[in-house]
Amino acid sequence: xxxxxxxxxxxxxxxxxxxxxxxxxxxxxxxxxxxxxxxxxxxxxxxxxxxxxxxxxxxxxxxxxxxxxxxxxxxxxxxxxxxxxxxxxxxxxxxxxxxxxxxxxxxxxxxxxxxxxxxxxxxxxxxxxxxxxxxxxxxxxxxxxxxxxxxxxxxxxxxxxxxxxxxxxxxxxxxxxxxxxxxxxxxxxxxxxxxxxxxxxxxxxxxxxxxxxxxxxxxxxxxxxxxxxxxxxxxxxxxxxxxxxxxxxxxxxxxxxxxxxxxxxxxxxxxxxxxxxxxxxxxxxxxxxxxxxxxxxxxxxxxxxxxxxxxxxxxxxxxxxxxxxxxxxxxxxxxxxxxxxxxxxxxxxxxxxxxxxxxxxxxxxxxxxxxxxxxxxxxxxxxxxxxxxxxxxxxxxxxxxxxxxxxxxxxxxxxxxxxxxxxxxxxxxxxxxxxxxxxxxxxxxxxxxxx
Numbered sequence: 313x314x315x316x317x318x319x320x321x322x323x324x325x326x327x328x329x330x331x332x333x334x335x336x337x338x339x340x341x342x343x344x345x346x347x348x349x350x351x352x353x354x355x356x357x358x359x360x361x362x363x364x365x366x367x368x369x370x371x372x373x374x375x376x377x378x379x380x381x382x383x384x385x386x387x388x389x390x391x392x393x394x395x396x397x398x399x400x401x402x403x404x405x406x407x408x409x410x411x412x413x414x415x416x417x418x419x420x421x422x423x424x425x426x427x428x429x430x431x432x433x434x435x436x437x438x439x440x441x442x443x444x445x446x447x448x449x450x451x452x453x454x455x456x457x458x459x460x461x462x463x464x465x466x467x468x469x470x471x472x473x474x475x476x477x478x479x480x481x482x483x484x485x486x487x488x489x490x491x492x493x494x495x496x497x498x499x500x501x502x503x504x505x506x507x508x509x510x511x512x513x514x515x516x517x518x519x520x521x522x523x524x525x526x527x528x529x530x531x532x533x534x535x536x537x538x539x540x541x542x543x544x545x546x547x548x549x550x551x552x553x554x555x556x557x558x559x560x561x562x563x564x565x566x567x568x569x570x571x572x573x574x575x576x577x578x579x580x581x582x583x584x585x586x587x588x589x590x591x592x593x594x595x596x597x598x599x600x601x602x603x604x605x606x607x608x609x610x611x612x613x614x615x616x617x618x619x620x621x622x623x624x625x626x627x628x629x630x631x632x633x634x635x636x637x638x639x640x641x642x643x644x645x646x647x648x649x650x651x652x653x654x655x656x657x658x659x660x661x662x663x664x665x666x667x668x669x670x671x672x673x674x675x676x677x678x679x680x681x682x683x684x685x686x687x688x689x690x691x692x693x694x695x696x697x698x699x700x701x702x703x704x705x706x707x708x709x710x711x712x713x714x715x716x717x718x719x720x721x722x723x724x725x726x727x728x729x730x731x732x733x734x735x736x737x738x739x740x741x742x743x744x745x746x747x748x749x750x751x752x753x754x755x756x757x758x759x760x761x762x763x
């Protein structure tokens with residue numbers, strides 16, 4: 313039976329575990345198959361392979377691109393994959409039983425930021441007159457209030473305004489919903505207790521799932537009018553001249569959590585040394601990606617451009633990976649933290665990350681009934697495993713491969729992610745009081761409401 317640990321107690325337990333057991337034995341399962349989706353934030357996996365960090369740990373890893381997020385999750389659950397690059401909400405969604413129920417854990421956050429929201433050229437042309445101008449360019453960040461008249465006109469014409477996101481429990485879904493709601497547009501509710509998982513109840517904007525690499529073509533075909541996705545698929549729309557990125561997730565919430573490395577809880581228990589060695593390799597890879605103020609990013613772009621990884625044009629991948637972002641129409645801006653892999657303690661699985669995702673699941677009805685604050689705390693502690701991360705990191709420090717200053721203080725509580733900015737609507741995120749946070753929103757479920 314899984315033991316739930318309240319985050320308030322996590323610091324003590326983590327400290328004791330790392331001091332008592334810093335030695336890591338040989339991998340129980342050295343031959344591994346790990347899954348990923350073709351996005352730039354799979355980079356720690358590619359770098360761990362290319363730089364030999366997996367081999368340093370005695371691991372023989374095959375990296376395999378997956379068709380979509382559902383297939384990826386299902387294959388981790390069945391054991392066809394030993395672990396995978398996952399949406400941060402996937403381990404949580406599986407654990408709480410939204411969709412496929414399974415106990416999935418993460419002990420490694422793969423990155424911060426990295427997403428954008430893009431609309432078609434026609435939608436942008438309709439939005440632009442509604443935008444304030446600054447230095448001859450649209451002022452940033454762009455509010456969804458500028459989209460609202462476009463959506464209303466579409467509805468007046470008897471049509472639905474449609475946008476794509478990558479998966480129901482994806483960061484992209486919640487970021488897109490957050491941005492729309494902050495601008496006065498309702499993105500719709502889920503009602504799984506009534507068998508309705510469309511997420512379109514009461515929706516002003518209808519959101520649907522589209523695999524990331526297919527986003528630009530789906531928008532170009534007119535099936536959707538915009539989308540939220542990770543790179544390089546926003547920059548691909550610019551490159552192809554078919555769309556305009558309106559906002560990045562860094563502008564929605566600076567240093568927001570994005571992807572994680574997830575494994576089945578049973579797999580982690582059966583292969584504890586293998587898991588820790590994977591974490592060691594991934595930590596080193598993330599450090600390499602941000603080392604010396606992103607000095608290795610050009611080399612990383614060369615790696616990711618290969619067909620076996622992301623396989624997009626090098627120029628498209630480089631736009632965001634090297635600290636710039638092209639909003640189209642000559643509007644290129646410096647965004648050094650668009651992709652963060654290690655700095656700001658990006659790799660540590662903070663419980664507050666999990667709690668934010670759970671609050672958004674509740675806000676939009678994926679969790680249809682109210683939960684206590686303590687439920688949020690316990691669920692976060694079950695799924696986001698800082699104790700395992702601390703073991704792996706402590707062993708790297710003891711081996712002289714990394715410095716203690718590279719990591720959080722593992723004797724501290726490490727509950728809330730540091731160095732995050734304010735959310736775009738100004739609503740303060742209070743992870744220790746998740747229900748109070750949910751109740752501050754004017755659009756979305758509050759209190760004991762059900763969809």
